[in-house]
Amino acid sequence: MIEEFDNEVNQIFQLMKVIQKQNAKLRKARDIILPRLMNGQIAV
Numbered sequence: 001m002i003e004e005f006d007n008e009v010n011q012i013f014q015l016m017k018v019i020q021k022q023n024a025k026l027r028k029a030r031d032i033i034l035p036r037l038m039n040g041q042i043a044v
Contacts, residue, residue: 036042 033042037044
């Protein structure tokens with residue numbers, strides 16, 4: 001029972017790591033794109 005719980009928790013933590021990496025990439029993209037949008041360098 002403890003082993004099953006450990007497996008489930010480990011899967012959740014792995015997913016959390018993946019999501020954190022994706023969030024970091026999205027923040028970086030936002031920081032690059034947003035100023036360009038505000039300056040009119042990129043048309044929407």
